[in-house]
Amino acid sequence: MSASLSDKQIQHLYWRTGFGISSLELKYIREFSKQQIIDHLFSKSKQETPLTLDFGDLLKNQRGLSREERKEFRKLRNQKMLELNVLWIKQLTETKQVLREKMTLFFHDHFAVRLKTPRASLHLNNVIRKHALGNFGDMLMEVSKSPAMLLFLNNRQNRKNSPNENFAREVMELFTLGIDNGYTEKDIKEAARAFTGWNFNKNGSFVFRKNQHDYESKTFLGKTGNFTGEDIIKILLDQKQTARYITEKIYQYFVNEKINPNHIEELAATFYESNYSLDILMRKIFMSNWFYESQNIGIKIKSPIELIVGISKPFHVVYKDPKVLIYLQRKLNQTLFRPPNVAGWPGGKSWIDNSTLMLRLKLASVTLNSGVIEWHDQNDMEETSIMRQKLYKKMKTRVEKKVKATPNWKSFLTSLQQRDKEELVNFIIQPKLSNGASTIITKLDPSNTKNFIIELMSLPEYQLC
Amino acid sequence: MDRRDFLKQSVFASGMALVPSFLKGMEFLTPDQLSGYKNIIIIQLSGGNDGLNSIIPISNDIYHSLRPTISKKATQTLKITNDLAFNDNLRAIKELYDQGEVSIINNVGYPNPNRSHFRSTDIWQTASDTNQYLSTGWVGRYLDANCQHPYQAIEVDNSLSLTMKGNQMNGMAVSDPNQLYRTTREPFFNKLVDSTHKDMLDEDNQGYLYKTMLETYSSASYIYETSKTYKTNTEYPQSLFAKNLKTIADFIVSGLKTRVFYSSLGGFDSHVNQLNSQDRLLGIYSEAVGALVKDLKKNNRFKDTLILTFSEFGRRVQQNGSRGTDHGAANNVLAIGGSLKKAGVYNELPNLSNLDTNGDIRYSVDFRSIYATILGNWLEVDDKNILNKDFSQLTFI
Numbered sequence: 001m002s003a004s005l006s007d008k009q010i011q012h013l014y015w016r017t018g019f020g021i022s023s024l025e026l027k028y029i030r031e032f033s034k035q036q037i038i039d040h041l042f043s044k045s046k047q048e049t050p051l052t053l054d055f056g057d058l059l060k061n062q063r064g065l066s067r068e069e070r071k072e073f074r075k076l077r078n079q080k081m082l083e084l085n086v087l088w089i090k091q092l093t094e095t096k097q098v099l100r101e102k103m104t105l106f107f108h109d110h111f112a113v114r115l116k117t118p119r120a121s122l123h124l125n126n127v128i129r130k131h132a133l134g135n136f137g138d139m140l141m142e143v144s145k146s147p148a149m150l151l152f153l154n155n156r157q158n159r160k161n162s163p164n165e166n167f168a169r170e171v172m173e174l175f176t177l178g179i180d181n182g183y184t185e186k187d188i189k190e191a192a193r194a195f196t197g198w199n200f201n202k203n204g205s206f207v208f209r210k211n212q213h214d215y216e217s218k219t220f221l222g223k224t225g226n227f228t229g230e231d232i233i234k235i236l237l238d239q240k241q242t243a244r245y246i247t248e249k250i251y252q253y254f255v256n257e258k259i260n261p262n263h264i265e266e267l268a269a270t271f272y273e274s275n276y277s278l279d280i281l282m283r284k285i286f287m288s289n290w291f292y293e294s295q296n297i298g299i300k301i302k303s304p305i306e307l308i309v310g311i312s313k314p315f316h317v318v319y320k321d322p323k324v325l326i327y328l329q330r331k332l333n334q335t336l337f338r339p340p341n342v343a344g345w346p347g348g349k350s351w352i353d354n355s356t357l358m359l360r361l362k363l364a365s366v367t368l369n370s371g372v373i374e375w376h377d378q379n380d381m382e383e384t385s386i387m388r389q390k391l392y393k394k395m396k397t398r399v400e401k402k403v404k405a406t407p408n409w410k411s412f413l414t415s416l417q418q419r420d421k422e423e424l425v426n427f428i429i430q431p432k433l434s435n436g437a438s439t440i441i442t443k444l445d446p447s448n449t450k451n452f453i454i455e456l457m458s459l460p461e462y463q464l465c
Numbered sequence: 466m467d468r469r470d471f472l473k474q475s476v477f478a479s480g481m482a483l484v485p486s487f488l489k490g491m492e493f494l495t496p497d498q499l500s501g502y503k504n505i506i507i508i509q510l511s512g513g514n515d516g517l518n519s520i521i522p523i524s525n526d527i528y529h530s531l532r533p534t535i536s537k538k539a540t541q542t543l544k545i546t547n548d549l550a551f552n553d554n555l556r557a558i559k560e561l562y563d564q565g566e567v568s569i570i571n572n573v574g575y576p577n578p579n580r581s582h583f584r585s586t587d588i589w590q591t592a593s594d595t596n597q598y599l600s601t602g603w604v605g606r607y608l609d610a611n612c613q614h615p616y617q618a619i620e621v622d623n624s625l626s627l628t629m630k631g632n633q634m635n636g637m638a639v640s641d642p643n644q645l646y647r648t649t650r651e652p653f654f655n656k657l658v659d660s661t662h663k664d665m666l667d668e669d670n671q672g673y674l675y676k677t678m679l680e681t682y683s684s685a686s687y688i689y690e691t692s693k694t695y696k697t698n699t700e701y702p703q704s705l706f707a708k709n710l711k712t713i714a715d716f717i718v719s720g721l722k723t724r725v726f727y728s729s730l731g732g733f734d735s736h737v738n739q740l741n742s743q744d745r746l747l748g749i750y751s752e753a754v755g756a757l758v759k760d761l762k763k764n765n766r767f768k769d770t771l772i773l774t775f776s777e778f779g780r781r782v783q784q785n786g787s788r789g790t791d792h793g794a795a796n797n798v799l800a801i802g803g804s805l806k807k808a809g810v811y812n813e814l815p816n817l818s819n820l821d822t823n824g825d826i827r828y829s830v831d832f833r834s835i836y837a838t839i840l841g842n843w844l845e846v847d848d849k850n851i852l853n854k855d856f857s858q859l860t861f862i
Contacts, residue, residue: 154736162786166736173581185823301670333624343583349673353625353638354681358648373653431671436661458653460674
């Protein structure tokens, strides 16, 4: 492959590492070599912007609260969880540190934690962001010791003589080795003993409670010693399988659900030899030739967050009522900070069923055009068209009242470089069009660019990137 | 016809608002045909329900000694026999039990049990061996082999579980039939569906999107049109789970030609302070099922209904350090129905003095024997073909 990328390939890179590319940015990037584009992408993500939220009365000591006050406390806590969700969506949509945020989204799913406590959730999110392009081993260690993880997988209750296996099992099954990859039930029990005493204090700082720790000898993955939790994590990072498992998950998320064993072998070796540098691993993926091959383009089903942010971003959509964003996430089965369970969102085809698909297809029109996908039939009588316009108007008022989303079409259309039908299709749609969609598109009138774009974004093809 | 009506009609005719052509000639079951149309409702208690604190070996000393702070006292339970009692939050289930409408099957599991929620759920949903990875569910394979329409298996939930996914056909996930129907009225989508044919679709993700779209179209109006004929007036509890069972009752009584319904209740992963959380959930389960059965009885459909309740695994016999229990193995399964052949306690109680090396209950009934029984004896299809193996059938139905 030559040193420069086609528009489609640049769009591919920007969809996978972020939420698509704007028309202006594409015009600018197009002149770069592949190496330059990738350097640009990484340099943009050098900095990090942690999320911050004013927790107000949540920081007060809860002791001695009356029943009524406790109820208020819980209400405020739920309120802050929602604010946190919307805050992150906003950051995902507006950030310049696109790749860092996308990596954070990936690890938000990998280290899936579902809590009612906004402080712990926010803290974990910032820990992940900090290491998102850094060292996976450091991330794993800090995540394991975060209040969010200690709470969620019950390590606070894990004590000498009365172990709780929850974290020990999941750290192997989900965070490092992958299920049934070289550990036994016995290893889980021994690891649980090593994690005894891990806890956190009132300020949310990690503490090691010596009197709850089991100091006896443990045998874990064939090694014997007076292991602590840190030792267990180090032993897990020593396993090549950990590098392979993380590489596979990253590959399936950023490249293709279907794994190419040769690619994995090479990537995992690099990842392991680099002592788990995410920067090196990700650069290697995006610098490869195979990443840009057609079998990897336009084949991934967008996650609901990718879909929502991908629609909002180019139009700078303002949601007057942030609850709408929560509602959409819930209906599409992906609410940030609320993964279904510790395994995260299963992704891929499982995003799609009868209900979610129909809503996904309607989403662009609902967000960008008050719910209307204008359809003109050439055989329509004039009266029919008039009737139709009336119905559209009614629908618009109804949807506007409910959704309260304001897109900026003017700025979108002025900066749009793509003009004719073919250019627009190639810019909006990543995969090759199906026969059905091609037939429909030949009938569409591109002279009204706004309607034409809504129609393109309502095709099943738009669900893919 | 005045001008206004004429206009309206031409709008309808162009596909704007009304009945699409495939609805014509759609069959509905008449009250006569309704009777005898057997169905099964599968309820999954997600997270691993602690069976030992649900149906309690109350006279067993090992049970009490291994669970010093979380075992149930006899006074907190509803007696079944001298040795067995229901958790007292299962009051509605106990009432059904007393009428001979419940069969308790003990020690259900599979060889070499896996204690991961996700893996064990997959094993239960695909009916696989512990080391076998299948991408289709057992109900999905039933659809493939024996059904013509996706709506013959409906999951009342936001998403479709693996159980319901077949090779050629998936079941439907419906939480709100009206809403689903409304979204299929869009003229643009109608055009798209018209110009797409199933046989030109590939197996890839894009093909899957189109396939799902076509299936949604072919089933949404049927479900909507049929289910609006009956809306229950039986009182259901306020929980989301009860609301889902109510939707199922509406479907059954309306005469929807659906054989399998699926719903789940989550939150059973009780590593910490399990008594409160489990008791609360069992209450939600029991009250909702109680209302459902009452509704079905009132409409004379309970005799054609079987309700199967399972969880991906039971929990460890010995409590852990935080008044909870860790992941275990074999567990009890409930079969509730108006036409049981063998109600009561179906088989021997768990043997707590002969646990496996993890301290978990050993299985004596393979869960796939229960599936085989349901497929062969209740839905009357070839179970071996669907389960890829010959499992001995039980006699509860």
